[in-house]
Amino acid sequence: DAKTTQPPSMDCAEGRAANLPCNHSTISGNEYVYWYRQIHSQGPQYIIHGLKNNETNEMASLIITEDRKSSTLILPHATLRDTAVYYCIVRGVSSGTYKYIFGTGTRLKVLA
Amino acid sequence: GAGVSQTPSNKVTEKGKYVELRCDPISGHTALYWYRQSLGQGPEFLIYFQGTGAADDSGLPNDRFFAVRPEGSVSTLKIQRTERGDSAVYLCASSSVGGETQYFGPGTRLLVL
Numbered sequence: 001d002a003k004t005t006q007p008p009s010m011d012c013a014e015g016r017a018a019n020l021p022c023n024h025s026t027i028s029g030n031e032y033v034y035w036y037r038q039i040h041s042q043g044p045q046y047i048i049h050g051l052k053n054n055e056t057n058e059m060a061s062l063i064i065t066e067d068r069k070s071s072t073l074i075l076p077h078a079t080l081r082d083t084a085v086y087y088c089i090v091r092g093v094s095s096g097t098y099k100y101i102f103g104t105g106t107r108l109k110v111l112a
Numbered sequence: 113g114a115g116v117s118q119t120p121s122n123k124v125t126e127k128g129k130y131v132e133l134r135c136d137p138i139s140g141h142t143a144l145y146w147y148r149q150s151l152g153q154g155p156e157f158l159i160y161f162q163g164t165g166a167a168d169d170s171g172l173p174n175d176r177f178f179a180v181r182p183e184g185s186v187s188t189l190k191i192q193r194t195e196r197g198d199s200a201v202y203l204c205a206s207s208s209v210g211g212e213t214q215y216f217g218p219g220t221r222l223l224v225l
Contacts, residue, residue: 044205046215046216098210098211100145101157105154
């Protein structure tokens, strides 16, 4: 599975858009990009995923570059409750498994 | 509907003891995954079940770790002769079928003294 690279930490002002980058330069054609977040002492929470096209749901938007080597998760109006560790995961099918390979994620702090 | 549940939420045991951790997946989900998360790290894959069978157990660290899912629903992760290094949060996730989005439970925090 492809590996991902994320900045270790970011700050964002409350009410502003939070843009979290992820590099996945070795991604293969059939591998999806998933984003999860983990608020302290909870299990990872699914946010969004995509293959090639940009995606939007009620939580966030996912922008994937045309060459698919990087992506950006956008939280349009960050709130204090969005403070969490955000994980970018590339998941495909390797030897018949669907395991996620997590990195260390980006610790987002939303500031009042 | 109900999400993934894990019991107990916290477990404290002594070195050398045996522990069992339980996972109740989302109803109807055929795929179930176990991960382990050490402090400050992202979760690490342990094992993946499709139905009753372990489709991938490549993440189990050694033969002290074993997991079962006898009826294709509830799963139990079993750790024999626990060591202090086994202390971590053990996370369970399920998906409708293999390859679909995984939904995680709150985890079991295991502390081995």
